[in-house]
Each structure stands twice: as structure tokens, then as C-alpha cells.
Amino acid sequence: MSSSPSAVTVIGLGPMGRALAGAFVAAGVRTTVWNRTPGRDRELIEQGAVGADSAAEAVAASPLTVVCVVDYDAADAVLRQGAVTAGLKGRTLVNLTADTPERARDTGRWAAEHGIAYLDGAIMTPTPTIGTPDAVFIHSGxxxxxxxxxxxxxxxGGTHTHLGEDIGRAAAYDIALLDIFWTSMTGYAHALAVAGAEGIKPTELAPFAQGIGAILPPLFGQLADDVESGAFSGEGSRLSSTVATMAHIVHASEGHGIDASVMRAAEGLARRTMALGYGAEGFTRVTEFLGRR
Incomplete structure (x- = not known):
């Protein structure tokens, strides 16, 4: 926990790992890089990075190691080896690999057992933002x-936010936010399929889809207040009306032979909640029943 290092090691040179290493190099930080698949460090070395021949050599080169690989299985395969683990002792490891909160906590326990200072984190913006003001990083530990x-x-670059001492907190935020993103992306892909079956081109639908998307940001804050307070107001839209709309989407989709299983699941959840007597309340009442069967 001494002063910030003037050198960093980056393990994992996929697109995001290369972006991270490139940003460190561009900022004048001595950067050592290593990847399980040889050859991905060539461009970074040309920019000024130092290539390591092994993961153990890489972690020994810097007081701070940043790892960014596909998941914690891949991270464990590299980090939980005798020479690498020993090399990390007394140093700092920042893990920007995406996985579940419990995997992050497990890695935190492993790090503590081996004398490794550990921070977990997540990258909330795409590769092109790294090294720019638009990057967003969250950290916990x-x-x-x-x-x-x-x-x-x-x-x-960008903004860095420390979310708390619980090592799994950044991963918890990451999972929740990616839930929003991929559920939305799945909905948009489905909408394009339904529109296409009705002869509507994707580019014709897109401006209206953007308008629907613009409604969401202010709703997120309002609905978060509803859930936190337990108000679940149905003044703007009752759950009973929501169920009717969902049913229309299911029927139109399946009429064209389009898989409507995602919307059927959402409709089923809403119907179960309504059957418990909450038809006059808002849609977010379903948050209380997501774990029930």
C-alpha cells in the first residue's frame, strides 16, 4: 500500500487488455505485458511496452499487475500457479476481469491467504473509450x-469510482448493469425481427426505437425510488395494462413464427404478480417476486 508504482504489468492481451496496456504506455508508465497466446504483444512492444516470456516474469517486473481476461477461470489458470502466486506476494493485483461477485470474493480470499494486496474492478465502457475521458471504471476492495x-x-482515462470495501461489490454492479444492457439488446433484436416480419426495415424502425430508448433514463431514477420506498405507484401505467401489452407482443410474434420466449417469461412474471392482487400497481412490483415460483 505504498505510493503509486511507476511500473505496471498487464496480463491478458485481448482487445480490452491491449487497450489497457496501450493507455499505460501512452501515459508514460513502464508497462510489461504477457498473454497466454504468443504474438499479441508485438504492436505494444513497438509502442514501448516490454514483453515478458512468462506470467511469473511479468508479475515480477512491476509492483502492480492488472489482469483482464475472459473470466475468472482464465484468470485462475494464470494467477494460481506456484511461481506466479509467489511472485505476486507483497505486490498489488487489480483484477478487471468480468465474473460473478462470489468469484471476486473467492479471489480476494485467495489473495489475502498469499499476501497479495487485491482490488477487484470492472470496465463499464467499450474498448475505444480506454485512455479517453469517456472510459468508466468501478472498483471495490x-x-x-x-x-x-x-x-x-x-x-x-475516464472516471474511477470506489464502491466500497466489499471485494465483490464492483462485480455486483457490473452484473446488474450488464443485465440492463443485454436484456435491452435482446429486446431490440427481437423488435427488429418482428418489424421485419411486418415489412418494416431496421433503418425505418431505428429512429422510433431511439425515441423509446430516450424515455428510459429518467424512468430509471423514478422507478428506483419506487422500489426503494416500496411505493410501486401504478398512476402512470398499471400492471394490468402492462400484461395486456405484453400479450399483444407475444401473439404478434408467434403469429409470424418468431420465438417469443423472452417476452412470455416477462408476461408470466407480470401475470403472477398481478394474480397476487397487485394489478393496480406499477410494473416494478415484480421485483419482489422474481425469486418466487
């Missing part, structure tokens, strides 16, 4: 450690 490493993490 010991605040003192986060503050010590913040100066070098700032080389990645």
Missing part, C-alpha cells in the same frame, strides 16, 4: 489500497 493505486489507474 480496501480503500487505502485503492487510493494508493489511483494515480496509475488514472492513466487509463
Amino acid at each position: 480496501p480503500e487505502e489500497l485503492y487510493r494508493a493505486q489511483r494515480p496509475v489507474l488514472d492513466a487509463l
Whole structure:
């Protein structure tokens, strides 16, 4: 937890890992890189990074190691090896790999057992934003450690937010936010399929889809207040009306032979909630019943 390092190691050179390493190099931080698949470091080395021959050599090169791979299975396969684990002892590991909150906590316990200072984190914006003001990073773990490493993490650009000492908190935010994103993307893909079956081109629908999307940001804040307060107001839209709309989507989709299983699941949840006597309340009442069968 000493002052911020002047050197960093990046493990994992997929598109995001290369972007992270490139941002460190561009900021003048001595950057060592390593990847399980050889050859991905070539361009970074040309930019000024140092290529390591092994993961153990890579972590030994810097007081701070940043890892960004596909999931925690891949991270464990690299980090939980004798020489690598030993090399990390007394150093700091920042894990920007996406996975579940419990996997993050498990890695935190492993790090503590081996004398490794550990921060977990998530990247909430796409690869092109890294190194720019548009990047968004979230972190969790010991605040003192986060503050010590913040100066070098700032080389990645954008905003960095420490969410708390619970090592799994950043992953929990990540999972919740990706839930919004991929559910929305699935809905849009389905909408394009339904529109196409009715002879509507994707580019014809897109401006109206953008209008629907613009409705959501202010609703997110309002509905969060409803759920937190337990108000679940149906003044703007009753759950009974929502169910009717969902049924129309299911019938239109299946009339064209389009899979409507996602909307059927949403409709089923809404109907179960309404059957418990909440038809006059708002849609977010379903949050109380998502775990029930």
C-alpha cells in the first residue's frame, strides 16, 4: 500500500487488455505485458511496452499487475500457479476481469491467504473509450489500497469510482448493469425481427426505437425510488395494462413464427404478480417476486 508504482504489468492481451496496456504506455508508465497466446504483444512492444516470456516474469517486473481476461477461470489458470502466486506476494493485483461477485470474493480470499494486496474492478465502457475521458471504471476492495493505486489507474482515462470495501461489490454492479444492457439488446433484436416480419426495415424502425430508448433514463431514477420506498405507484401505467401489452407482443410474434420466449417469461412474471392482487400497481412490483415460483 505504498505510493503509486511507476511500473505496471498487464496480463491478458485481448482487445480490452491491449487497450489497457496501450493507455499505460501512452501515459508514460513502464508497462510489461504477457498473454497466454504468443504474438499479441508485438504492436505494444513497438509502442514501448516490454514483453515478458512468462506470467511469473511479468508479475515480477512491476509492483502492480492488472489482469483482464475472459473470466475468472482464465484468470485462475494464470494467477494460481506456484511461481506466479509467489511472485505476486507483497505486490498489488487489480483484477478487471468480468465474473460473478462470489468469484471476486473467492479471489480476494485467495489473495489475502498469499499476501497479495487485491482490488477487484470492472470496465463499464467499450474498448475505444480506454485512455479517453469517456472510459468508466468501478472498483471495490480496501480503500487505502485503492487510493494508493489511483494515480496509475488514472492513466487509463475516464472516471474511477470506489464502491466500497466489499471485494465483490464492483462485480455486483457490473452484473446488474450488464443485465440492463443485454436484456435491452435482446429486446431490440427481437423488435427488429418482428418489424421485419411486418415489412418494416431496421433503418425505418431505428429512429422510433431511439425515441423509446430516450424515455428510459429518467424512468430509471423514478422507478428506483419506487422500489426503494416500496411505493410501486401504478398512476402512470398499471400492471394490468402492462400484461395486456405484453400479450399483444407475444401473439404478434408467434403469429409470424418468431420465438417469443423472452417476452412470455416477462408476461408470466407480470401475470403472477398481478394474480397476487397487485394489478393496480406499477410494473416494478415484480421485483419482489422474481425469486418466487
